[in-house]
Amino acid sequence: MKLKQLGLLAVAFWLAGAILARPALAATGGTIDTGDTAFLLVASALVMLMTPGLALFYGGMVRQKNVLSILMQCLAIVALISVQWVLWGYSLAFGPDRGHLIGSLSWLGFRGVGLEPNADYAATIPHQVFAMFQLMFAIITPALITGSFAERMRFPAFLLFTILWATVVYDPLAHWVWGMGGWLRELGALDFAGGTVVHISAGVAGLVCALVLGRRRDYGRLPLLPHNLPMTVLGTALLWFGWFGFNAGSALAANGLAGNAFVTTNTAAGAATLGWLAVEWLLHGKPTALGAASGAVAGLVAITPAAGFVTPLAALVIGGFGGAICCLSVAVVKVKLGYDDSLDAFGCHGVGGTWGAIATGIFATRAVNPAGADGLLYGNARLLGIQLLDVVVAWAFVAVVTYGILKVVSLLTPLRVTAEDEEAGLDFSQHGESAYPDAGLAALDVVPAVDGKGVVPQRELVIN
Template identity: 50%
Template sequence: MAPAITLAADAPTLSSANTGFMLICSALVMLMTPGLAFFYGGMVRVKSTLNMLMMSFISLGIVTILWVLYGFSLAFGTDSGSLIGWNSDWVGLSNIGLTELWDGYTIPVFVFLVFQLMFAIITPALISGALADRVKFSAWALFITLWVTIVYFPVAHWVWGAGGWAFELGVIDFAGGTAVHINAGAAALGVILVIGKRVGFKKDPMRPHSLPLVMLGAGLLWFGWFGFNAGSWLGNDDGVGALMFVNTQVATAAAMLAWLIYEKIRHGAFTTLGAASGAVAGLVAITPSGGAVSPLGAIAVGVIAGVLCAMAVGLKYKFGYDDSLDVVGVHLVGGVVGSLLIGFFASGKGQSEVQGLFYGGGLDQFWKQCAGVFAVLGYSLVVSAILAFLLDRTIGMRVPEDDEVAGIDQAEHAETAYDFSGAGGGAARSNITGPVADSASKKVDA
């Protein structure tokens, strides 16, 4: 996408319908970050619940301010060397006209930039799931600041900015398979290789403390993802946004079912955690590909992603890296699968006329997808590991071992997610008064 242009006689005119639609989509994408917080928060142990929620919520604050100051300019400003953008008029967003349209579209620049802001917010929040239980909150906040500046903003320009090398090469990424999911998943892997495993990894039980919270978070993510995906066409005058909406639902359903079937065959049960994780895997995989494939292709994408991501989450035990909440297994693997499958399932009837191998287009698009996928993966992995190493050697990335064992919520936030101090039985919760109640209360207090 190119920098904003001034209205001219032959230029598009502002569409109230598309503007309203995009504002709603922006709000839906914003909701995904609290949804992610619930999803991750339910997957950790009780003693880490609040920290997990805060690691997502803090991104709403930090990235918003950085986006206003310079992030939007770096990601979508005038290209420099196919690697980064810049537009000094956008610094602080003070020189953008209220009715100034985004290049070639019928929505204001302000609408486009706030929609893209929500993508920038959730991407570092995705990384946090891999680091559960063991990272200082202050170090995490500083990591977000550095990471979005050095990694996310440039990668967003590569993929979506006019002049960005991946954009010009023809890499297809409808809504963030490379820029969001591979980027975050590779970063997560880079950081955990530096900071190491949780205390008790592969020894102590580390089961989710609240599967209802996990399901709530997954439901909010699924709901918000319609804005994430369908909104990325920046309107729906030609039906491509509607195709993406349908494919989002179809692929997510297929991936959830595929994950559950694999889980039943492999482990003997249909779990709620598997259903939630499978749904997210499908959402991730269809994000880059949904505008290029047919609904039947979306089923294939979902099934393949569901099975491969379910297989991938177990790799941490085989290879010994501690990806706490399966960010690598779901987001990195799901993003890679969804991006590469475009080279096979692109129908030529969606966002472009590009056809994949199974539609007679050969492997040309597949090789382009490979270039985008592995460039983003390698860059994010290496730079994220370097950032984590520098922070760990300066301010320290990890909490002390005693704090990790006792509970990071209390150590970092001076709070706990659940207050059981008032819980009791019998007279402590009844309307009984008098000596019997007094006696019962003393027993409860003791």
């Protein structure tokens, strides 16, 4: 039987199971609070804004011949996951538990996801509002991965990879950590706003993608300079702004816990910016705008799993250390190992998310969130052990399944653009467009690699 026939047969069985599944209504209960509902609607909009912000953040870092491809990928993900989430993604991630591993398809097409609160997840907001808030996390996660394979993946392969990855990696992992009955949630793993579900998963998947697709043709041979750093800084500002919805919104109510998450988010971002700049200054002799932008994102990543469990002083440590280690992973480790993670999706999100998950096991305190747990510093070493297990499981699951998805996609369509298309740029070869049609072949792609003192001014210029 041919591969296409096997695929059609699998889809048929899946649809039959979905149709025959007994519709399961959500566990209703509680009373809608208009303040909480308004808060979550605004938070959802803020998190949605993060994906366009990410598009600008990434778009400024690629060469000018590839900027539209990054913007297009992020926009396509918003559309693609918005449809997938309603059809089956939300049901798999948050639907009635099946074996502590996955949600059932009982909420297929948002059946049972109505206007009443869901007592299992949020008792004061409509179930649909909760579902849409979670959708925004499902959107930005695969968007983060695009930074790892920027400038070299074919658009058809990207679309197929995204839908498969969201279904087979993101949805199960979200159920394990956040879904009622998920085994990591039952074990006691803490992830307030997505350190494991969003950042570790995206970062590790990005590393696998970078390794499977291989280096860009010019990597290590020519300087691969960011074409528009002001665009990247603007994207950073939008990400920082949207992250307040990301983390504070995860309190699921307009309350003191949301306020604490807001404070720890901003504090960690500031500390991480300084931490990254300090390390960069020591390594290269100059602090850069790209370093400041990357440091801010690293701090936001690191505090995400801990935002609703730790104090502001703990956030200073988590952010400052997170910025430093993410800078080292990008400026030293990536260079030594030689892999081409184009825009440092792994260096910022994989490393930062891992540190944040572990730090949650160290700094968490029930004084901030009684629904959480005390960490190592408060006499509970068990939580640190659980968080370490959470990290190991997430790394292994995401790495293995992402590799498998890439191999499946490669059987159906080539993963990587041809050498000629890569030279021409993905904007033209994949989309027939140019972001700067009057610019011609600008010299931005061939500027000297070093300044007058022989110092590498941008991290992409560190060549083996």
